[in-house]
Amino acid sequence: MSKYKLKSQLENFLIYHPYNFWVQIRSFFETKLNNTLKTELENNKTLRNKYLGERCFIIGNGPSLRNQDLIKLKGEYIFVTNNFILNERASDINPSFYCIIDPMIHNGTFPVERLRDIEKQLSNIKLIFRYASRDFIQKNSLFKNNDVYYLFDKAVLNENYLFDMNLDSCIPASINVILSCIISASYMGFSEIYLLGCDATLFIPKPEHFYKSTKEEENKKESMEDKLMFASLMFKGYRILNEYCTKKGIKIYNATDGGALDVFPRVEYENIVK
Template sequence: MNSNRVKEHVKSLIYNNKSLYSLYDKGFSYGCSDFSKLKDKFKGERAFIVGNGPSLNKHDLSLLKNEYSFAVNGIFYKTESEGFRPTFYVVEDRHVMLDNVDKINTFEAQYKFFPIDYKNQVKNKKNCWFFRMDKGYYNKTSPYFAIPRFSTDMNDKLYCGQSVTMINLQIAYYLGFSEIYLIGMDHSYQIPSDADVAGEEITSNSDDPNHFHPDYFGKGKKWHDPHLDRVERTYSYFKLVYESQERQVYNATVGGSLEVFDRADYYSLFK
């Protein structure tokens, strides 16, 4: 039986046996961190979740020096150019991990969060925490494909939701933050005409027009179709979760197209 037939056989087993979905979607659990000591550690505080859209260049990140902040993926370009360093650093996407493994390993933050799937790639484990990541959102054979879910318990799992921001929002909730401000969330993408597109996977052949730095997903780097309609649907669900517990998420992005959350003026937050 060749490899393709094996894969199809496994998919068939999973599709026809719903009890296997949970095992397939949830991923690894062995070696995950114990997050108990972080539960509500920052209860009642506010935090900024930093997106990586072009609008991030319109924000003075030095204002976040005395704030709690989450940042992701290629934020190290901002660290190199401006010295900005977040409190919390998060990676979800495997392409980001594999294409930037050296920079990710040398990047310093008080807290670094990764799916347990990447534990072997993380050589410098100082300040690193590893969580179980449920990938059902991305699995087309899963009954939870493209369906938003929210975890309130990091010791159980965190759910994917089309954007690493969703992982950040679940972590922030578990840590106890009650007021979240999103910045750098442009909520718009273009696929360059010279990019190589193979299904959901895109390979860049030129500078990245969708992020604050041209090398973010620059030439030779791989990324996924962002599916902004799914992102917006998940945002809407997460907004309801936060509000049901009298917590709030605001969009403090300068410009951009994200209108799910109430707007806040970034610069007025520091007056």
């Protein structure tokens, strides 16, 4: 056994498993005492296996999206994320779910105008946020006419995660938004998940998204060490979720044009859409 794997196993046994048990116990009592949280988690139950046996597409914001005709996805179940509203075809493909877990939302620095653009251009879309973002959404009177779901993500996504990832209870916090989408899609009952725009190349010095970097992204300074550490946790998260979904009979495919993500089997985008 390598030193790396031994270290990982020791961390799981001594730190993460005990921590996640503690989080689950604390969350159980928190949902009993916090009526707002309890109501939101009950609302999430309406999504459980709602799309059983269907397929869905989860779209990241990688630069490879420039090379793929997203209009071919119209009529499919689609998850979009974060700044996808900046894509000129956003309203044309009529996505089903919009997931934003960026901490800038719950710390109040995410541009409200961008959220209002989502509200205007994608009027029928369902929204997924962290529960920690709820106050920000409510305070700014956002998405009053939309179905909004909140993820109570307090646990740690570690090797051999010991609990079901049900949206009506505490789930692992995700290192990136695509992982949250995969957890959500598995809870909803989708049996096939296709990833697009998941280039996973943030650690490579080149354009990181299909759009020009926003002011918030340009102001975010990260060292290469930070980027590589993030990438390691991200790839680990993809692998753990792939193992979790495989056990549940859910297949995940990578239809991204290129990129570094090597966790899932590759498929050609043109072969799975009309």
